[in-house]
Amino acid sequence: MTAVIVxxxxxxxxxxxxxxxxxxxxxxxxxxxxxxxxNGSGKTTLVRMLLGLVYATRGEIEIMxxxxxxxxxxxxxxxxxxVEEPAAYPHLSGRANLRLFDAxxxxxxxxxRKRIDDALEKVGLEGIDRRPVKTYSLGMRQRLGLAxxxxxxxxxxxxDEPGNGLDPRGIRDFRQLLIELNAAGTTIFLSSHLLGExxxxxxxxxxxxxxxxxxxxxxxxxxxPTGRIIVESPDAAxxxxxxxxxxxxxxxxxxxxRHDDPAALNAxxxxxGVRVTAMSAQRHSLEEVVLAVTGAGSDQVGGAxxxxAxxxxxxGGAxxxxxxxxxxxx
Amino acid sequence: MVSVVAGRAMRRWxxxxxGVALLCAMPAIxxxxxxxxxxxxxxxxxxxxxxxxxLPYAGYAESNAAFGLPSLTGxxxxxxxxxxxxxxxxxxxxxxxxxVDVLSDVSEQDTYQTPHASYIWxxxxxxxxxxxxxxxxxxxxxxxxxPPALALRLLRAxxxxxxxxELAPRRVAGLSAEGLRVIPDxxxxxxxxIDIWAEPASGLPLQVEMFGRGGxxxxxxxxxxxxxxxxxxxxxxxxQRGPGTAFTQTDxxxxxxxxxxxxxxxxxxxxxxxxxxxxxxxxxxVGVYGRGLGTFAVLQLDGSSGLSLxxxxxxxxxxxxxxxxWVGVVVSTPLITAVLLxxxxxxxxxVLAGFVDRQVLQRAAEELIADPW
Amino acid sequence: xxxxxxxxLLRRPRTWISIALLCALPVAxxxxxxxxxxxxxxxxxxxxxxxxxQDGSLYPAAALALVLPVFLPVAxxxxxxxxxxxxxxxxxxxxxxxxxxxxxxxxxxxxVAVITYVLxxxxxVTLTSYLTGVFLFGSxxxxxxxxxxxxxxxxxxxxxxxxxxxxxxxxxxxxxVQLLERIAGAVALITVSMLGVAAIALFLSTxxxxxxxxxxxxxxxxxxxxxxxxxxxxxxxxxxLPTRYWLAWIDxxxxxxxxxxxxxGFGIQLVYVAVFLAAAWxxxxxxxxxx
Numbered sequence: 001m002t003a004v005i006v007x008x009x010x011x012x013x014x015x016x017x018x019x020x021x022x023x024x025x026x027x028x029x030x031x032x033x034x035x036x037x038x039n040g041s042g043k044t045t046l047v048r049m050l051l052g053l054v055y056a057t058r059g060e061i062e063i064m065x066x067x068x069x070x071x072x073x074x075x076x077x078x079x080x081x082x083v084e085e086p087a088a089y090p091h092l093s094g095r096a097n098l099r100l101f102d103a104x105x106x107x108x109x110x111x112x113r114k115r116i117d118d119a120l121e122k123v124g125l126e127g128i129d130r131r132p133v134k135t136y137s138l139g140m141r142q143r144l145g146l147a148x149x150x151x152x153x154x155x156x157x158x159x160d161e162p163g164n165g166l167d168p169r170g171i172r173d174f175r176q177l178l179i180e181l182n183a184a185g186t187t188i189f190l191s192s193h194l195l196g197e198x199x200x201x202x203x204x205x206x207x208x209x210x211x212x213x214x215x216x217x218x219x220x221x222x223x224x225p226t227g228r229i230i231v232e233s234p235d236a237a238x239x240x241x242x243x244x245x246x247x248x249x250x251x252x253x254x255x256x257x258r259h260d261d262p263a264a265l266n267a268x269x270x271x272x273g274v275r276v277t278a279m280s281a282q283r284h285s286l287e288e289v290v291l292a293v294t295g296a297g298s299d300q301v302g303g304a305x306x307x308x309a310x311x312x313x314x315x316g317g318a319x320x321x322x323x324x325x326x327x328x329x330x
Numbered sequence: 331m332v333s334v335v336a337g338r339a340m341r342r343w344x345x346x347x348x349g350v351a352l353l354c355a356m357p358a359i360x361x362x363x364x365x366x367x368x369x370x371x372x373x374x375x376x377x378x379x380x381x382x383x384x385l386p387y388a389g390y391a392e393s394n395a396a397f398g399l400p401s402l403t404g405x406x407x408x409x410x411x412x413x414x415x416x417x418x419x420x421x422x423x424x425x426x427x428x429x430v431d432v433l434s435d436v437s438e439q440d441t442y443q444t445p446h447a448s449y450i451w452x453x454x455x456x457x458x459x460x461x462x463x464x465x466x467x468x469x470x471x472x473x474x475x476x477p478p479a480l481a482l483r484l485l486r487a488x489x490x491x492x493x494x495x496e497l498a499p500r501r502v503a504g505l506s507a508e509g510l511r512v513i514p515d516x517x518x519x520x521x522x523x524i525d526i527w528a529e530p531a532s533g534l535p536l537q538v539e540m541f542g543r544g545g546x547x548x549x550x551x552x553x554x555x556x557x558x559x560x561x562x563x564x565x566x567x568x569x570q571r572g573p574g575t576a577f578t579q580t581d582x583x584x585x586x587x588x589x590x591x592x593x594x595x596x597x598x599x600x601x602x603x604x605x606x607x608x609x610x611x612x613x614x615x616v617g618v619y620g621r622g623l624g625t626f627a628v629l630q631l632d633g634s635s636g637l638s639l640x641x642x643x644x645x646x647x648x649x650x651x652x653x654x655x656w657v658g659v660v661v662s663t664p665l666i667t668a669v670l671l672x673x674x675x676x677x678x679x680x681v682l683a684g685f686v687d688r689q690v691l692q693r694a695a696e697e698l699i700a701d702p703w
Numbered sequence: 704x705x706x707x708x709x710x711x712l713l714r715r716p717r718t719w720i721s722i723a724l725l726c727a728l729p730v731a732x733x734x735x736x737x738x739x740x741x742x743x744x745x746x747x748x749x750x751x752x753x754x755x756x757q758d759g760s761l762y763p764a765a766a767l768a769l770v771l772p773v774f775l776p777v778a779x780x781x782x783x784x785x786x787x788x789x790x791x792x793x794x795x796x797x798x799x800x801x802x803x804x805x806x807x808x809x810x811x812x813x814x815v816a817v818i819t820y821v822l823x824x825x826x827x828v829t830l831t832s833y834l835t836g837v838f839l840f841g842s843x844x845x846x847x848x849x850x851x852x853x854x855x856x857x858x859x860x861x862x863x864x865x866x867x868x869x870x871x872x873x874x875x876x877x878x879x880v881q882l883l884e885r886i887a888g889a890v891a892l893i894t895v896s897m898l899g900v901a902a903i904a905l906f907l908s909t910x911x912x913x914x915x916x917x918x919x920x921x922x923x924x925x926x927x928x929x930x931x932x933x934x935x936x937x938x939x940x941x942x943x944l945p946t947r948y949w950l951a952w953i954d955x956x957x958x959x960x961x962x963x964x965x966x967x968g969f970g971i972q973l974v975y976v977a978v979f980l981a982a983a984w985x986x987x988x989x990x991x992x993x994x
Contacts (some may be wrong), residue, residue, distance in 0.1 A: 013332075051801045053992040057334040069335065076803035083801070087794030091716060104707045105802035148798065339989035346981040353974055357942075364809070390963050419961060431873065435950045436751075436768070438872050438957065451874040456754070458874055538735025554965055566959060572877065574757035 037208030086145025378533030516624025543662030626684025636679020762836025784917030
């Protein structure tokens, strides 16, 4: 697969603060890449560097094989982007704003009306009237910002915190839209501090922690079976006795068993007359991975799910070690 | 700050800095343009300047005077002229056909001289005044400060016996100008030197600096900032009236301003050994004594009107004088000395002023008082 | 991009409100003078104000003299100071830049928009004040109508020339065409003078993200310059101060026109525009846009 975004040793220093520290980024064509990290971890600075808004202190960026910021003028027409909050001229209508931004850049006015209508329809704003943007709700502004990014039918979408301000339905519509666009060939790079959003949408994740990219891997690999099977049974002692040496952990009626094939394990337990309430191959959640690879003080990444994650911390730890090692290799 | 565009930023700022430096250097480059003039002797230059009186010219000149005169009632116009900057537009077609506009930010005061009459336009009062007749005596006016007028007046006053030396050429109003220093030979004169720069080919004076004794800065300096030797158009030299303007006529004698309260006395034929040289018709009360740059003028004011001038001058830092029957004051500036004496015996005030030092004027004043004729 | 900036300028309510306020001051002054007949005495008050009672067609000059010292520079500094900093504050700057709009192009488009604003403002003040002046004071003084001149020695000193519509500062009459030409010249010089302010504010606008900071910075430069212009001790640098030739537009109303200060006025403003635009370009084109 060809690389769409490649960054090598990318570093940005604001005064004494190291906002982005030697990042090697690799986004491939067709990816839905999710950049995860808590607020202040350098996501926005990284996005701004990709878009030529902020200039790196050191390091190189290539987007679609062209160097940034030297050839940024040739690259940007292929990119649609949302950087932090959306912004628009408050006294103009949404449609007038899109027309204005479209007219400001290169590319001419061909099909402008249709392209704007299409973009508005995609984000669910097809019904907007002449109301000025200052009367819009936060969610509407976010949709308008997305529409602005889509007007030029870009090959690459760079979205910084795109879910902000959207209600759950809005987020789902938006996820659907991005998946459709991706299927039609658009590479998507988004940054977020919302694990769930990334987990549901992305095919590839990078995890940013205090300016460093601590992990970058396909989500499928991260979530591959760990070679362990979770067995729930009221006869936990019997299971342990039966699978002598393969049980790694046991608490209550829940056991972690080192085994590759749930079907075979199930057959064996049932044949031994052990009651099985539930059985599944163990997969790591993204959350476990993030918690494992990010340092202390980044609890907010886990957010509301932190308690649940704590229960699995012991199991997750081992898996994350492996994941981190993979990330380093990739 | 270090960044991948630091080099570019550095180059761009360097470009801007270079441009600014170039722009800042332009005035310096302009004044440093070489002055290449055919050198001539000071005597030659003087005769050339003296022969330039009827040259036509048009231009813009600024004079900067620092006479340090005390403020005298009724003389504020003169005081403004002799202290501070005067901006003048000048056109001269011939010695009796010229115009001088004194510019201020939002107004102007214009003097027209035609062969037939002279006119004064004041934009503040929107009044054009036609002055009939000639001034028998008058106070200094802006036209006197235009470089050619001042240079000619001073050169003529200094006379052929004054010592002249050459000065380094310089650039005035964009022209190469040759310089001349005149050192008067008159004992008792307060004029230390007069520096004149003139366009060597035509002799048109472009810059004049006049220094008093003991003063480092010129007491008065006037120079063209823009000049051409084209003969100005007649339309410029004739006053015209627009809508809403007023017109009046007046006799030149009435405009002699502060010279209205003249006393009846006659003045002696010489004072302090200096002969009276100038006796304007109808103005016996005004006399000019001495020659060259060592002259002074005497006039007599009637009654007690001079007393207020004396007390005013004392308040302004003049040195008080006192005698048995008279009171007086001496005002000294680097260039001009003035003595005012009020005598109860002649019931009038003598005003003596000129380019001579204080001792000369005081002796002259005492002669006037001691010997009523 | 230039067209886009023009559109933004013209569609912005603030543009028209500020211009309406600029026009309102001379109109208010004219109404007061017309109602009370209390014009300032000649030679006092704002330039030309004493003359307008007799001749309303000169009122644009008086109106320009009224708005030039404070109102116009403040309005221009705010508009120019807003140009980059305002976009940065609103967040639209980053969206313009990634659209993409080249940074240099953006600066040029902003400058052109400011020029448009200044022209709009100055021309609006001129037109409204001309209409106000002619309406309230009439365009010709009574004595100008058909009174023959009293010719003496070929000089029309006693009467006023027919066909003239206003009087220059030098006393000579101006025909309507001449008057309009000179007003146009004054408008041009004032516009260019305001561009110096605009360039300074535009440069500061690329330095700070605060609109008010940029506008007040430019105004501070102007106030400083005004102080130095009146200070004799600063005579050596006065020819290079941005406000030194601000009043030179009055020289258009002298007869003949006194070009020296006008030329210098144009020249110094172009230098300021060039220098600060170049500085704005050097700064903005390599600056991190973090807003």
